[in-house]
Amino acid sequence: MGAVKVLGACPLDCPDACSWVVTVEDGVATGLRGNKEHPVTRGALCVKVNRYLEQVGAPNRLRYPLRRTGPKGSGRFERISWDEALDEIATRLTGIIDEYGAEAIWPFHGTGSLGYLQGLEGYPGRRMFNVLGASHHAATICSVAGSAGLSYTLGTSGGMDPEDFAKSKLILLWGTNPLTSGHHLWKFVQDSGAYLVAIDPVRTKTAERCDEHLAPLPGTDAALALGLLHVVVSLGAEDTEFIAEHTEGWPEFRERIMEFTPERVAAITGLECEQIVALGERIAGTRPTAIRASQGMQRHAGGGMALRVLGCLPGVTGDWAIPGGGLHYSTSGHFELDLPALVRDDLLPHPVRTLSMTRLGEALLDVDDPPVQALFVIGANPVGSNPDQRRVIEGLSREDLFTVVLEHFATDTVDYADIVLPATMQPEHLDVIAGYGHLYLVWNEPAVEPPGECLSTTETFRRLSRRLGLTEPALYESDEELARQLLKGHDLDRLRADGFLKVQPGPVPAGKLQFVSPRAQFAGHDPLPTYTPPADPGDGLVLISAASHYFLNTTFGANPELRRRAGETRITLHPDDAAARGIADGAPVSVVNARGSFEAIAEVSDRVRPGVAGTTKGRWAKDSGGATVNATIAERDADFGGGAVFHDNRVEVVPR
Template sequence: MVQPFSQNGNSERSLKIVRAACPHDCPDTCAMLVTVEDGQAVRVAGDPDHPFTRGFLCTKVANYEQRTHSPDRVRTCLKREGKKGEGRFREISWDEALDEIASRFRELAESSEGAETIMPYSYCGTMGLVQSQSMDRRFFYRLGASQLDRTICASAGAAGYKATIGLTIGTDPERFHDAKLIIIWGSNTISSNVHLWPEILKAKSNGAHIICIDPRRTRTADQSDEHIAPLPGTDAALALGLMHVIFAEGLEDKDYLERYTTGAAELRSRAREYSPERVAAICGLEAETIKRMARLYATMKPSVIRINYGLQRHAGGGMAVRTISCLPAITGAWRDPSGGILLSTSGTFPLNYQALERSDLMPERTPRTLNMSQLGDALTSVDDPPVRALYVYNSNPAAVAPDQAKVIEGLERGDLFTVVHEQFMTDTADYADIVLPATTQLEHFDLHKAYGHLYLVINERAIAPLHEAKCNSEVFRLLAERMGFKEECFKDSDEEIARQAIASDHPALRGITLEALREHGWMRLNLPETFAPFAEGNFPTLSGKCELYSEMLEAQGLPAVPEFIPPNESKQSAPKVAHHYPLALISPAAHAFLNSSFANLPKQLRQELRPFVEINPVDAEARGIVDGDVVRAFNERGSCTLHAVVTTRAREGVVVSPSVWWNKLSPGRVNINQLTSQKLTDMGGGATFYDALVEIEKQEEGMRN
């Protein structure tokens, strides 16, 4: 709903305040208020009335109007004139661009190889239900294009969690303040989930103990009572070590295990294999640390774990999340509304995804699926049939996809027809044949669910699209028309799509309508005020119980009972590789960036300064590196240039390079994803960004800065 902004005096200025939602890939999905003056967005602020986000915006989204009105926006449709990657284009009209895209797609669809030669590529440039997963899915389903397995962020953890809990349902974030022990596991909450932090601080003021588990000493670790830094990729072993102590000392909740779980005996047997001493050797910790943490977790109640997606970006990532997710059932932490575990709230939203996406539009033979985390291979190795057209939106794969050299090799193919729908000339846009100007969040309508709270949030269009920009849904409507698709669903307006998304008889959506959302700006799911989803079992699994033993995983050839799966690349699992590349690399989100979003804006660039790598003083001294040196990080996949920050924030043997920098704004026009791998996780087909061994060497003295 658009609210008037009162004015005194006789000013003729037109002022209004419009309700909006932050669109970016963050759990918090902030409710926002946009001040519009004479058709221009002049201020973006948080909505102080939202119960969870409370009017505060993070450093990334504060001043969002500057992103919308940036002089660097793509203004018109563009057609490539130079070589791919050069970034030389000429302006063309929308009609010319759409006609060429439709013509090329039609030609490929009617060829002997068929529409599977066309590959869509998108992720979470916007998280909106309308602009991210409605008209686009309908279009590519109807076309019969290759399907995209969207795995690059969260699929491994989601698979592991669902194998245990059933759906991504967990502790209500608004109840964290009543917990007595909070374990923040693989989450830099202050940088990437900041609106949960006040709940944690309130708990701390009430006497709660806060433990942060992270290989790096983050901002969140600084503010916690305790920081535990295991080696990357060893979290499952740590969780099994905690179980060992809990079972050995009789600290488990036997009643909860008996009534509401399957496989407790098998898990107890597995945990016996993971003594604190063995786990200490795997994780690079002290055995006493593991024992003390286990006792705290089992005895301080209510206890809650905030687990996040960083720890699932390695070979055993799915099993790591699964193993940690077993802990609340062992101690009965689910009994209390402030106990349990939270990975994501997304499974709590019973939205009508079939109506949104219309998978029934697919041809009778289901098209193949390509994994977005293996884009390099998809563009260079897949030949049955080869990918001949790539349509990129809501993503910047040239910067964010793993094994970057292979991705760039694919994007450089002269026979690959590439379309990029973008707000800015990203690294990927430089390789496009056609670039289409995209709207920002202030220029289109959308509806958002959160994955870090329990509210739906509306996003009204605050201003008309700038220049010649069009939103995703409109572009796919126009392409569907040019392709001759006659289905009525391609005529649905954005508002109709939003209504379809919430059209459900599920009790959690009772009373939630588009009209009510427009009036209030946001609405909480229709859940009990004291939401304790598994206090009496009722897990959304086939057994109705927390599945400590998973027959589903067993059928997939995976361990039925939680087990530690080592990283692909570590000193313990790959000693020959480690001989040449002895340092474990992780590349978490930079504080001022969100993936590669915001990584081209002046404010955020000033905050991050330059691409850097944190290295422990012991590792730095062994290589003759001092703080500020220009260094080369490298492995068998590639290399990149970074500035060294010598600090104990990185534990010995681990280096940390916050990301994701644009290639074109990085030394040598490459970023840290030169070093990451296309190998997939154990379950969910996820990316293994944090499973890479590297070496670092000092560059010549003349390059020191």
């Protein structure tokens, strides 16, 4: 039998949602490459996903159900059968429901997969948890603050088609490093021939390739945007026709803009006044101008407001009306999928509470109405990914907490599980992916059989529903039936045959652009876009924990080759800050604040601006001396939507 090519899709938490092709020989996946036919993937995968088949076939992959035998956190387990695992889960859940009610159960979904059937976008198992009446999970850890901010301004969080960057004349890469996180956008940026400006406190791989780099203090992006608008308006370069026809609240917003003089903004951002004026003049005279802003820049106290202001900028210049102009944050708002039909919240017997993903430690330790007694961790590694690592570990260590983890590897979180269930990986199950960095639905066809006794997440919950004696027919629908319900209105057969299908974006703005937002005012926010300063009261350096070139969140933390390439945990300090602390390049240091600490090796470089320290996320705590950067991060909400504040974080760096 010859080699077979099977179309699939990368499920990982990246805007590119690549279409890929798996080569299968005699039932074994022997090759993986990007799909050359996909207009964004164009045959290329990233340095991480190029090694994905190593993950699939790794000798340390979990292949059988496990039961804890040692203390929580010890990582000691014994192999059990699926029948034993399901019986124990069903018995424990039934007892918890009888004593505390079903809201004591929390299905905690993470971004390990963004699939609509097997991953976060469709909350697999939610139908079962709805029938039980379990608590709802709010996935607040990633992009919610920025999405909420943009929706106040634009009526949608969807922005411009990223492929239109090829038509831009000026591109602002604002708080984003696409050469590490979503490198396929770079092809369209290069095709444009545009003048490129990186706005980032760190001189990243992307910033090094740009024509200009501005390094504001973290969390001051809204002030910078207002200062740039001040220059545009002072030059009389606002698009009066677009403003009159497509916006509301301009007179009030204009007054707000004029409060943010370049001199004031320079003092807030730490930039030179001349830099602000020069970029403002360039924006004023260049059409079309496009902005790419990604999730990192909205992970602070004023993150939602920052995206709200950025959404206004193309409204003042009229770029929203020009191909190649506007802003791209996430295209998720453009996918018209029938998510209600998939998750079936109508199956709930009564309204239930919602628990926030970013407040896991708080919920496990402080909530008692009812207390969380059962935690299902699905596609997540909260010990490695959540704020306030110490409190998360303390909560997971509760002996009375029954924790079930669906996983591929023995992560930090698996070590605290009572039952571990082995999950399939992407080449082994059916799924539908929608990129948040392009406008394509991508189909994932199963290519090979799963190893050992691994089950898809959908099948796991079908079996658990049966073991619980639940009779709702919707709990037993096949993956194909689920896909058809989700994709109602789309050509599923064409999608399956071609591997991808482009959707038509909705209008941006959706209705008139709101310079003054009644919705924001109703929610208790300033009705006008403004600048909200960082909120960490600590002293010291602002710590940026950006994406690693070799890890994707914590997904590849067990890959030996990627760990070797990433090297030791490093923290980058500006020479002035290092000298003030007596720290030399290559010295071992501790990074500390009131919440916790982690260990690193100092890298002294002007890649970071003074007052800022830079490191990367994605490592496992048990491979990093028991703590990672998240040990220092507050379990505190951003301004909008309950988003996380990973970059609103002050630390001190001391020699070890």
